[in-house]
Amino acid sequence: MTSFDPPLAAADPEIAALIRKEEEKERDTIRLIPSENYASRAVLEATGSLLCNKYSEGYAKKRYYEGQEVIDEVEELAKSRVATLFGAEHVNVQPYSGSPANLAVYLAFCKPGDTVMGLGLPAGGHLTHGHTVSITGMFFKSVPYGVRRDDHRIDLDLVRKLALEHRPKLLWAGTTAYPRALDWAAFRGIADEVGAIFAADIAHISGLVLAGAHASPVGVADVVTSTTHKTFRGPRGGMIMCKKEHAAAIDKAVFPGLQGGPHNHATAGIAVAAKEASTPEFKAYAHAVVANAKTLADALQERGFSLVTGGTDNHLVLVDLTSKGVTGKVGAQAMARAGLVANYNSVPFDPRKPFDPSGVRLGTPAITSRGMGPDEMRRIAAWMAEVVAAPGDDATLARIARDVAALCERFPAPGVTV
Ligand SMILES: *Cc1c(COP(=O)(O)O)cnc(C)c1O
Numbered sequence: 001m002t003s004f005d006p007p008l009a010a011a012d013p014e015i016a017a018l019i020r021k022e023e024e025k026e027r028d029t030i031r032l033i034p035s036e037n038y039a040s041r042a043v044l045e046a047t048g049s050l051l052c053n054k055y056s057e058g059y060a061k062k063r064y065y066e067g068q069e070v071i072d073e074v075e076e077l078a079k080s081r082v083a084t085l086f087g088a089e090h091v092n093v094q095p096y097s098g099s100p101a102n103l104a105v106y107l108a109f110c111k112p113g114d115t116v117m118g119l120g121l122p123a124g125g126h127l128t129h130g131h132t133v134s135i136t137g138m139f140f141k142s143v144p145y146g147v148r149r150d151d152h153r154i155d156l157d158l159v160r161k162l163a164l165e166h167r168p169k170l171l172w173a174g175t176t177a178y179p180r181a182l183d184w185a186a187f188r189g190i191a192d193e194v195g196a197i198f199a200a201d202i203a204h205i206s207g208l209v210l211a212g213a214h215a216s217p218v219g220v221a222d223v224v225t226s227t228t229h230k231t232f233r234g235p236r237g238g239m240i241m242c243k244k245e246h247a248a249a250i251d252k253a254v255f256p257g258l259q260g261g262p263h264n265h266a267t268a269g270i271a272v273a274a275k276e277a278s279t280p281e282f283k284a285y286a287h288a289v290v291a292n293a294k295t296l297a298d299a300l301q302e303r304g305f306s307l308v309t310g311g312t313d314n315h316l317v318l319v320d321l322t323s324k325g326v327t328g329k330v331g332a333q334a335m336a337r338a339g340l341v342a343n344y345n346s347v348p349f350d351p352r353k354p355f356d357p358s359g360v361r362l363g364t365p366a367i368t369s370r371g372m373g374p375d376e377m378r379r380i381a382a383w384m385a386e387v388v389a390a391p392g393d394d395a396t397l398a399r400i401a402r403d404v405a406a407l408c409e410r411f412p413a414p415g416v417t418v
Pocket residue numbers: 035097098099100102125126128174175176201202203204227237
């Protein structure tokens with residue numbers, strides 16, 4: 001180590017200390033945010049590599065800069081591994097994240113002002129599926145669909161009725177706060193009836209999909225987008241899979257349509273995550289994520305919690321805290337003080353405002369990456385019951401936080417070194 005190139009701890013002790021502090025938090029708390037996970041040490045190493053130094057606008061063998069021999073191999077490896085995992089005809093791993101991946105779909109298939117349909121945000125959809133505060137709701141005519149009032153499941157009759165009435169150019173299926181499986185074939189049928197492009201967004205569930213723990217839309221939808229950092233357990237990033245006929249349009253939309261140089265360090269991290277995801281261990285992991293969510297849901301219901309749709313088919317549980325006499329925000333804040341980190345979330349037809357809604361959203365991807373199982377899920381449900389019964393009781397919350405940290409010590413987290 002030369003003096004002009006010191007390690008982080010010497011070069012920037014402030015940031016080094018903050019990283020260490022975050023590492024300790026991720027080590028000592030039960031992380032229940034369904035979009036979060038623990039990337040492996042190998043993924044972190046690839047993502048922290050000097051591949052971030054290289055500019056590589058374009059695609060393999062068609063770059064605008066010289067010296068791409070290594071980068072081309074990295075990107076081609078990432079693409080072929082992802083294609084094999086999902087059985088995809090074409091893959092693009094350059095989107096900077098999930099939202100830019102979705103924007104590329106709009107750019108590939110729509111003109112400003114075109115009609116698009118997606119699940120409304122209050123029903124569990126994503127901002128980029130046409131919500132009013134998103135560019136996708138401002139530049140396109142958005143017709144959101146929702147869930148049924150009685151069982152809170154996606155109302156496919158309404159989707160079809162709205163599609164026939166509004167003839168969307170683009171139909172999205174994909175969710176961010178919806179605990180049930182999606183019926184890809186039903187969306188395909190509706191898209192075909194009205195001549196729409198069908199885009200499936202598997203940002204949350206791509207790890208479950210590749211492992212067969214949720215049905216796959218690949219080969220059913222025209223285009224499939226995903227993040228790479230949720231259940232896929234890679235670095236922060238995005239990817240798009242599509243049929244061959246759409247490959248040129250998608251590639252052109254990502255670059256030069258939306259982005260400049262790809263994040264080659266992230267591409268390397270995606271390649272490593274894809275290799276990890278091809279193992280029997282990952283398959284077992286993905287199925288355990290769903291099994292744990294079901295156990296957590298059952299244990300919560302036994303303790304009198306009310307769940308949106310009455311349970312789960314995937315990695316997340318949406319709890320309506322109204323019956324417990326606390327709001328989602330009060331509940332989530334008290335949980336965080338007890339070492340149980342979740343996010344407050346609207347429930348369908350929520351009478352409360354989004355910044356202080358009625359629910360909390362819980363997910364099992366991160367805790368399952370630590371190897372937690374049914375016993376720990378029941379323990380978490382018991383702690384949650386204690387927390388919502390006494391959200392202002394500092395002594396109780398502090399005691400639970402200590403017990404949580406002790407439990408976490410028995411389940412080392414991938415990527416955590418402290
Ligand atoms: C998380 C998510 C995204 C966006 O991903 P970012 O990486 O946060 O931009 C898109 N769609 C869905 C359904 C998501 O859950």
